[in-house]
Amino acid sequence: MAAENVLEIRKLSLGFGGLQVLVDVDLEVRAGEILAVIGPNGAGKTSLLNCINGFYRAQRGSIAFRGRPIQDLKPHQIAKLGISRTFQNIELYTGLNVLENLMAARHVHMRRGALLGALFFGPARREEIEHRELVEEIIDFLELEPVRKKIVGALPYGVRKRVELGRALAMDPALLLLDEPMAGMNVEEKEDMARFILDVSELRGTPMIIVEHDMEVIMDISDRAAVLDFGHKIAEGAPTEIVRDPRVIRAYLGEEESGAARG
Amino acid sequence: MRLEGEERMLDTLPKLLRAKARGAHGSKVAMRVKDRGIWQSYTWRDYFEKVGDLCLGMVRLGLQRGEKICIIGENKPEWFWAELAAQAAGAVAVGVFTDCVAREVKYFIEHSDSTFVVAHDQEQVDKVLEIRDELPLLKKVIYWDPKGLWGYKHPDLLSMGEAMELGRGMRRERPELLDELIDGGCGDDVAVICYTSGTTGLPKGAMLSQRWLVEGVREWSRADGWDREELEYLSFIPPAWATEQGLGIAGALVGNMRVNFPEEPETVQENIREIGPHVLFYGARLWENVNRMVQARMMDSTRLRRWLYNRCMSVGLRICKMQEEERPSGPLWRLLGWAAYQAAFRALRDRLGLTRAKVVYSAGGAVSPEIIRFFLALGVEIKLFYGSTEMGVVSVPPRGEVRPESSGKVMPWVEVKVSQDGELLVKSKFMFSGYYKDPEATARKMRDGFYSSGDFGYLDEEGHLIVIDRMEDLKPLSGDKKFSPQYTEVRLRFSPFIKDVLVVGGEQRDFVTALVNIDLENVGRYAEARRIPYTTFTDLSQKPEVIALVTEEIRKVNRTLPDYARIRRFVNLHKEFDADEAELTRTRKLRRAFVEERYGELIQALYGEGGEIQVEAAVTYRDGRQGVMRTSIRINDVG
Numbered sequence: 001m002a003a004e005n006v007l008e009i010r011k012l013s014l015g016f017g018g019l020q021v022l023v024d025v026d027l028e029v030r031a032g033e034i035l036a037v038i039g040p041n042g043a044g045k046t047s048l049l050n051c052i053n054g055f056y057r058a059q060r061g062s063i064a065f066r067g068r069p070i071q072d073l074k075p076h077q078i079a080k081l082g083i084s085r086t087f088q089n090i091e092l093y094t095g096l097n098v099l100e101n102l103m104a105a106r107h108v109h110m111r112r113g114a115l116l117g118a119l120f121f122g123p124a125r126r127e128e129i130e131h132r133e134l135v136e137e138i139i140d141f142l143e144l145e146p147v148r149k150k151i152v153g154a155l156p157y158g159v160r161k162r163v164e165l166g167r168a169l170a171m172d173p174a175l176l177l178l179d180e181p182m183a184g185m186n187v188e189e190k191e192d193m194a195r196f197i198l199d200v201s202e203l204r205g206t207p208m209i210i211v212e213h214d215m216e217v218i219m220d221i222s223d224r225a226a227v228l229d230f231g232h233k234i235a236e237g238a239p240t241e242i243v244r245d246p247r248v249i250r251a252y253l254g255e256e257e258s259g260a261a262r263g
Numbered sequence: 264m265r266l267e268g269e270e271r272m273l274d275t276l277p278k279l280l281r282a283k284a285r286g287a288h289g290s291k292v293a294m295r296v297k298d299r300g301i302w303q304s305y306t307w308r309d310y311f312e313k314v315g316d317l318c319l320g321m322v323r324l325g326l327q328r329g330e331k332i333c334i335i336g337e338n339k340p341e342w343f344w345a346e347l348a349a350q351a352a353g354a355v356a357v358g359v360f361t362d363c364v365a366r367e368v369k370y371f372i373e374h375s376d377s378t379f380v381v382a383h384d385q386e387q388v389d390k391v392l393e394i395r396d397e398l399p400l401l402k403k404v405i406y407w408d409p410k411g412l413w414g415y416k417h418p419d420l421l422s423m424g425e426a427m428e429l430g431r432g433m434r435r436e437r438p439e440l441l442d443e444l445i446d447g448g449c450g451d452d453v454a455v456i457c458y459t460s461g462t463t464g465l466p467k468g469a470m471l472s473q474r475w476l477v478e479g480v481r482e483w484s485r486a487d488g489w490d491r492e493e494l495e496y497l498s499f500i501p502p503a504w505a506t507e508q509g510l511g512i513a514g515a516l517v518g519n520m521r522v523n524f525p526e527e528p529e530t531v532q533e534n535i536r537e538i539g540p541h542v543l544f545y546g547a548r549l550w551e552n553v554n555r556m557v558q559a560r561m562m563d564s565t566r567l568r569r570w571l572y573n574r575c576m577s578v579g580l581r582i583c584k585m586q587e588e589e590r591p592s593g594p595l596w597r598l599l600g601w602a603a604y605q606a607a608f609r610a611l612r613d614r615l616g617l618t619r620a621k622v623v624y625s626a627g628g629a630v631s632p633e634i635i636r637f638f639l640a641l642g643v644e645i646k647l648f649y650g651s652t653e654m655g656v657v658s659v660p661p662r663g664e665v666r667p668e669s670s671g672k673v674m675p676w677v678e679v680k681v682s683q684d685g686e687l688l689v690k691s692k693f694m695f696s697g698y699y700k701d702p703e704a705t706a707r708k709m710r711d712g713f714y715s716s717g718d719f720g721y722l723d724e725e726g727h728l729i730v731i732d733r734m735e736d737l738k739p740l741s742g743d744k745k746f747s748p749q750y751t752e753v754r755l756r757f758s759p760f761i762k763d764v765l766v767v768g769g770e771q772r773d774f775v776t777a778l779v780n781i782d783l784e785n786v787g788r789y790a791e792a793r794r795i796p797y798t799t800f801t802d803l804s805q806k807p808e809v810i811a812l813v814t815e816e817i818r819k820v821n822r823t824l825p826d827y828a829r830i831r832r833f834v835n836l837h838k839e840f841d842a843d844e845a846e847l848t849r850t851r852k853l854r855r856a857f858v859e860e861r862y863g864e865l866i867q868a869l870y871g872e873g874g875e876i877q878v879e880a881a882v883t884y885r886d887g888r889q890g891v892m893r894t895s896i897r898i899n900d901v902g
Contacts, residue, residue: 136299141410146529148300199411 004031006175006207007052012061014047014231021047022058023231029175032205034197036218036239039228040251045211046088048228049177052209053085054078065175080108082174086164086181088211094153098144098163099135101152105170106131138166141203142196158189165196176200176208182217190214194221215243227251274450275473277314277351279516281445284311291493293515294340297526297534305340310347313340315441317348317423320430321379322440325402328353328447331375331456335359335368335391336383338498338524341407341423343512345381346502350454350473351445354379357456357468358503365390372398375456375468375699380404381423385411392417450474456699457505457652468699469652471505479693480513482676483656487646489622490518494541498522499531505652506626510544535616544624550645553615554634572611575603579640586639587666608641617643624648632667632757639665646671649730653695654714658728668754668823669727670720679728680713685745686734687720688713719747721825729823739770746775746828751820752853758816759785763840763847765858766830767866776869777833778862779813780840786812801894804835810899817901830901832869836862837878837894865896874898 007029014022021044029035037045050056052063054075063071070078084105092101110127139148142162147155152163161181168176181197182190198221200206212218218225218239225242227235229251235242242248273279283289284307293307305313326332332349334356336342346356357375359368361383368390372380378400382388388406395401395417406412407423433440454473458466484490498511515522520542525534535543545553561572578599585592592600612618623638624646638645644663649670650656657679660671673679676692690713697705708715719737720730732747739745748766755764755777763780781804789812790797797803813835821829840846846858859866868876877895884890 133299136301140299143527145300145527146533195411202411202414 005029006031006066007209008062008064009048009052010062010064012048012051012058012063014044014051014056014058020231022051022228024061025228025231025233027226027233027236029207029209030224032201032207033223034201034208034210034221036222036225037209037211037228038213038215038218038225038242042230043228043251044231045228046179049085049179049209049211052078053083053177079171082172083177084168084171084173084175085177086161086168086179088179088183090157090160090164092152092160092164092167095151097149097151098155098166099139099148101163102135102138102166102170103131105167106135108171134172135170138169141169141199142166158185158192161185161189161193162196165193165200169200173206176206178208178210178212180211180213182212182214190217197221219243274477275350275445275448275452276454276476276513276516277347277445277448279477280307280311280314280347281442283307283516292521294343294522294524295538296340296524297530297537300526302523302537310340310344313344313427314347314351315434316427316430317344318351318430318444319433319441320426320428321348321354321403321405322352322444323429323433324379324426326352326354326379328444329355330379331355331357331377332379332381333357333359333368333372333375333377334381334502335361335363335387336381336407337361337528338500338502338507338511339383339407340524341381341383342502343522345405345423346455346512349379350448350452351441353444353448353452355453355456355470357458358501358508359458360501360503361387363390365393369394369397370465371458372401374465376400378402382406384408388412388415388420392420395419448473450477453696455508457503457508459652467701467704469505469695470697470699471508471652472696475655475693475695476508476513477517479655479676480509481517482674482693483509483659484514484518486674487622487659488662489514489520489542492541493519493521494621495538495619496520496522496542497531497535497538497540498524499528500544500546505655506544506624509656510542510624514542532616536614537616539613539616539619541619541621542623543620544626545645547625547630550625550630550634550638554637557611557615572607575607576637576640578603579608579642580636583636583639586663604642612641612643617641622646626650635665635667649728651716653708654689654716655691655693655695657689657691660727664727666727668729669723670730671728672726673722673728678713679722681721682715684734684743685719685721685737687716687718687728687730689716690714719745738768740768740775740827741771741773744827746824748855751775751777751824751828751830754820754823755779755816758819760789760812760816763853765840765853765855765862767859767869772870774831775828776866777817777830778858778865779817779833779835781809781813781835783839800839801837801892801896804837805897810835810897814899814901821901832898832900834865834869834876834896834898837896838892869898 005028009025009027012022012025037048039045047056051058054073058071062069065081065083093104139145142165144162144166147159152160165181182193185193194217210222222239225239226233227242227248234247234251235245273282289308290306292304293310294305295302332354334342334345349356357371357377359371379402380391382391382404388404391404404420405423405426409422450473452473453470454476455471456468457471458468460466496511500507502508502511511522514520523538525531561569582592582596582600620643623643626648630645630647635645644665646660646665647670648656648659656674657677658671658673660669678690680688682688694714717734718730719732719734720728722728731750736747736749737745738748746768751766752764755761760782761779762782765778766775768775783800786803786809790803795806795808797806803809817830817833846854848854865876865878875895875897879891879893
């Protein structure tokens with residue numbers, strides 16, 4: 001089984017001063033699966049993602065990506081290994097257009113130097129065309145054609161979220177980390193985004209960790225879910241089981257209400 | 264003469280396609296589609312090969328001569344291939360609009376007895392699979408965009424690529440089959456069924472023959488001059504619609520048009536600029552949108568640019584006006600016109616993708632004269648043609664004779680009669696071949712070879728066809744005559760001085776009258792410029808000069824109307840129609856019956872003797888208080 005795990009997190013602990021954000025978290029991502037990480041506000045979900053892609057350095061524990069320990073690598077090194085992510089508060093070059101944002105994301109895969117690239121000459125030119133083709137595929141995939149040359153800063157929120165997913169995909173990830181991909185969206189945009197995520201999973205088989213609040217979305221798209229509460233992993237399993245787990249209900253609704261809900 | 268003989272041989276679209284692919288120009292580009300940001304081309308040979316593969320593939324899957332296939336998708340080459348493939352096999356193509364819900368899709372598939380569905384993408388496939396079990400005749404569903412469909416495992420579902428692969432196998436086994444199939448078709452075959460949304464009841468399937476598409480469109484293209492040179496065309500009106508069947512599908516094969524497909528429906532404006540089409544069709548609403556877009560951009564522009572644009576526009580409009588009044592424009596105006604074009608219109612047309620626009624159509628809902636004049640000023644003639652799925656193209660304005668109120672001149676192959684009650688009856692060489700499975704409905708619409716259009720209109724002295732309104736929206740006058748209040752009102756509202764108007768008639772009344780709301784702002788400005796003092800709206804509306812002004816506006820519109828429908832008398836109302844008083848809907852549409860009742864006394868007076876009437880009107884103020892206004896208003900005769 002172990003060989004099939006793309007990512008293995010063992011006994012991961014993270015604290016800021018006296019505050020324990022993650023406590024001995026064990027988690028693995030299996031090949032091709034969509035794993036949801038849920039939990040109340042401040043449970044440590046985003047911190048977990050930040051540990052995986054190297055923004056935070058955990059005090060204890062290990063993170064192995066395809067069998068290789070990555071907990072001591074820098075974010076750009078981890079990105080190069082094939083872990084890419086989206087952010088809760090969209091992080092794009094707002095002054096560039098959609099195409100440029102996606103091309104910039106291909107940067108990790110570009111081998112030719114800046115000078116040749118700037119001259120658009122020889123192998124650099126071939127390379128640029130190759131990357132553009134890959135980017136165009138993503139544009140087609142995410143139905144971004146109408147906004148291809150639009151400045152990102154001027155796009156509606158829902159579309160920017162989609163561009164962010166596109167930017168993450170452009171890095172050709174072996175593992176995708178999505179931090180609240182549907183936050184702040186209306187129902188229709190959520191449905192579209194859910195479809196895109198399922199399509200990515202189906203077509204590319206990219207394993208994903210999704211941090212999300214919307215339980216309905218989680219039920220619809222994830223294969224497995226893990227629940228964090230105050231830095232502890234309190235449950236893990238199929239989404240349908242998770243929502244019925246008394247510990248989860250307690251974490252979300254609090255002690256009394258959960259009793260009332262059951263009574 | 265040889266050419267004519269050849270033309271007679273090529274009596275179906277598949278035959279035309281085969282001739283083009285095998286002819287000297289087979290390697291020329293026939294269609295382009297923007298995909299992944301790049302325009303991809305297909306030559307006539309590619310086009311024919313795809314059609315052949317798909318045709319044989321569907322035959323292998325059980326498609327028989329005379330069967331129907333439904334096609335549902337956006338405008339893409341695959342749509343055209345599917346239609347031609349069906350026709351090559353002797354089957355009939357049925358277009359379904361992409362925004363139909365599953366229930367509607369089911370109606371079209373069921374009613375047309377379709378055995379195949381060719382669908383664009385997951386969205387459309389889902390609709391068909393949802394109703395699959397209720398459609399016993401359906402054999403296969405073929406899709407062309409595999410996105411999201413990778414995991415679908417349905418025994419009746421396959422991709423267009425797979426179908427074409429089957430076709431290539433068939434081609435190896437029986438290389439002569441495709442030619443045999445194509446040769447088996449003739450001009451009388453039904454080529455497509457276009458469903459028309461009747462105002463009552465379910466949509467009816469109008470059958471169009473190969474002759475309709477081949478010869479009908481050939482005549483049309485010749486009459487309008489898009490048959491000779493190689494022209495670019497942008498395809499984005501639904502192919503399920505007869506107009507696109509004529510322009511995009513048949514037009515490309517019969518004439519020499521190259522069909523370009525936009526990347527997505529949302530990118531049309533961008534793509535149109537890249538293509539710069541010679542021939543294009545916009546619906547009325549789209550022209551209005553383009554116009555509004557220009558106005559908005561100009562408002563945001565720099566002061567210098569705005570000034571330049573306004574100067575150029577007034578030159579352009581002035582020249583239009585001279586042309587409309589058939590006055591010669593003279594060398595000075597011609598020079599100014601040239602300068603305006605260089606300074607503003609050339610760049611503007613480029614922005615709008617209209618640089619090369621040569622034959623530009625619109626139909627359906629009337630495009631307002633202002634919009635037509637706006638584009639005329641830019642040098643773009645919008646031809647509002649009149650026709651329908653059943654009648655084909657009935658009339659088109661000839662070059663240089665584009666007039667806001669006219670639908671142009673009747674085509675040489677069409678005969679138009681006006682019935683007793685003013686309905687247009689149309690007989691054409693290229694009519695529909697009846698409604699599918701509904702001979703009664705066909706019989707109801709056809710009398711002695713003439714089709715009852717359901718439209719009210721007439722032919723004017725110069726042979727222009729004027730279409731006024733739908734028959735059912737007409738109002739009676741005494742002596743069994745009918746007139747269209749909406750038609751007159753719409754045209755009166757185009758006057759800057761008339762804000763709103765109610766046109767009244769009635770079975771007991773001999774003539775037509777009007778209640779006019781002057782436009783306070785414009786009439787006020789007119790009065791100030793002529794130093795006419797006024798106090799209130801009511802006062803201004805009753806000034807002799809203002810009444811003369813409105814009379815003149817009515818006279819202008821009267822000239823476009825048949826004698827009995829002209830407005831003889833009117834009053835300038837003492838107050839504006841008001842949505843707060845329920846006279847207008849919130850979308851500013853007149854509540855006809857309510858207003859007629861409310862001003863009943865006034866309307867009585869219009870048909871009486873007196874030259875003046877005292878009116879009292881209950882007014883509801885903004886704060887909800889009620890008040891009464893008393894005033895006397897003049898009844899005016901329009902000479």
